[in-house]
Amino acid sequence: KLKCQAGIVVTASHNPKEDNGYKVYWNNGAQIISPVDVKIAEEIEKNLEPWEGKAWQLDILDKNKSELVSDPIDEVCDMYMSELSKLIHFPEINATVPLKFAYTPVHGVGQPYAERAFATFRFPPFISVQKQSAPDPEFPTVKFPNPEEGKETLACAIQTANEQNVDFILATDPDADRFALAERDPREDSETGWRIFTGNQLGALLGWYQWFTWRNRNPTVDVKDVYMLYSTVSSHILKSIAKVEGFNTIETLTGFKWIGNKAHELLNDRKHVLFAFEESIGFMCDAHNVLDKDGISAMCVGAEMCAYLKSIGRTLHQQLREVSILYGYHINNNSYVTCNQTDVMLKIFNRLRHFDQNDSQNSPVGRTKERDSEQKTLVQYSNKLKSHIGDDENEAVDKKKKDESYVYPKNCGHYTIVGIRDLTVGIEVDFRDGGKDKKPVLPCSSANQMITFYFDNGCEMTLRASGTEPKIKWYSEIRKKRENAEPTNENPMIDDENFRQETRKELEDLVDMVVKEFLQPEKNHLGERETSRK
Structure with missing residues (x-):
């Protein structure tokens, strides 16, 4: 919408604090793939020596000193939240269901965006995990800042949830593009009393929910142009659901750069991309606006799914079992x-x-x-x-x-x-x-x-x-x-x-x-x- 040529994210994602990384997006909003990545690599090889007198001219990055630089963060956030509101299906349930959520960004950047997104979905404020709510590059409370690691990384969140009598734990990784979810269930783990869902299990649940809510809104629409995507190393549960319900699925290579670019192709062909996921807790719930995994939108959709199931007297674990009965058991x-x-x-x-x-x-x-x-x-x-x-x-x-x-x-x-x-x-x-x-x-x-x-x-x-x-x-x-x-x-x-x-x-x-x-x-x-x- 801002007609940018490229985007850059400096991030180590969920890796240890010693690491750093660099994600590049092209003008289609998805991460770069061939031939763009090859062309960029060729230019890097041609310019291994810094340009004399120019490479470290940092004042050109000062928005107060350069006409080339602006900071559209507030505008971008407003647009994001506006589009996010279109994913809401049960606002009254969200506002009134008797559930308590705890949230942790695991010392990352997610806290302010999660708070605003949760309010957009009309949820009451979640319980913050205070020890992990502020950005801290040292990640002092965890060995690995990756919610996928399970109860070790979520230990602080579990402690807070138990103290506050919380029903669900929501977590994003440090750059907030991955999402993890845990449900209070004393039968699952006598040590913690929490059931922590894997990426494949969440993919099954979110895939079911995205289909269920879309079909409710579009009961007579032909599904021939409806798609879901998954990476080749992820569960094939979406393919099994599609065989029963009639929509389409596409399998891609590992990595959301492949999923995002394939989704962009489908959208250009006037197809509707409902959902995509990868087993490493990466979920794309709003392909029309974010062609990448996005922990904030996944968190909101996941929380609404919890609220809806609560309203009909069902737990996430029960719904996962029902998905298995309807579409087949997928054990990973x-x-x-x-x-x-x-x-x-x-x-x-x-x-x-x-x-x-x-x-x-x-x-x-x-x-x-x-x-x-x-x-x-x-x-x-x-x-x-x-x-x-x-x-x-x-x-x-x-x-x-x-x-x-x-x-x-x-x-x-x-x-x-x-x-x-x-x-x-x-x-x-x-x-x-x-x-x-x-x-x-x-x-x-x-x-x-x-x-x-x-x-x-x-x-x-x-x-x-x-x-x-x-x-x-x-x-x-x-x-x-x-x-x-x-x-x-x-x-x-x-x-x-x-x-x-x-x-x-x-x-x-x-x-x-x-x-x-x-x-x-x-x-x-x-x-x-x-x-x-x-």
Whole structure:
């Protein structure tokens, strides 16, 4: 609206205090992707030496001394709050529901914007977590200023919430683009009495709520132009909801720069983008105005969802269970191992592309002579990437790989792999149709190590080298629909905990096997992994 050419945010986001970072947005309001990022990098390479006499002329940044500089922060905030008000669906419920919220910005910048946004949604003021309400670059109360870490980062908020008899905890990370939510539930954690939702669980809840409220406002509108987006390492729950309700979903690469630019394309085509999310507690609830994850708008929409559910006598946990019953159970296991040596990391991924099944440490569980024979089967095919490479989106894929052959594992222990997608070298193959190689839909890049395995039990697991940390991350999900489990008005909470636990155990066993066989932590001296919240 201000017709800016670019935007810059200096931020370390949720990273430790020693870090800093730099986010760049283009004139479409989304973070830069190719070719803009490549062009900028080229200009940086041309100008590695500071311009003599000009580079540190800081007085040109003084709005009182330069006509080139202005400070539109008040105007921008007014516009933001005005647009935010259009997301309100139940103002009377928000104003009157007997709920108490606590909020923490985790020593970041979110407090004044959260206060104003909450008032815009007609909520009574939330309870502030005083120890963390003011910006403090030292982050004195937390080891990691990342609400996704759970009860360790939210300890101060939990203490305040318990003292003030609060129902829900709301949190944003230091630059307020991520959002976390916790519900008082003594059954969940005897230590804290709080249920802290994961990014995937919040994605399911917010996705359901955005669809529910949009449909209520537009009961007769055709859904053929309605879209939701999610990143490839996030839960596929939106896809499952869309299959039932009829709207569209799009899967993108990891990172909101991809989600934001894809949403911009859809909006230009006169499509309606309802919602987008990424598993790392990033949510886009207002694509028409913010083409990025936004913790403030997500916080307000999330709080209204809590208020609405309270008004019909339901908790967030109960609603999540109902979403699972209606659209299928989506159980996730996401975590990582540390790997401080780049050559070791490359060796691990290249081993998976030139796999010797006899070299794996196969588990004896469930093995038979037939299974042993099956595990020794190699899926080998020549990767004719010549037809895959050359499009603008895949230029970064290494040309040397055009004529290289790849051998991927077909089994991991007693689990059968039915498909592979390798976005580093540009391969996607389904072993069930004869192993025919096809071009991946998502962009490929030799600069990023990323392989996805599809298993015959419905599990999908992605191994990915982090671009910012010395970690090999994994993202896994198993999707199952429980038969004969329809929610009812009398009892929307069917007792399905055994089914959920069995499914979770199946996924955990598979993840343990993949980590052992494919990453080989002991052999490669990888750091101990941390078990994620499921």
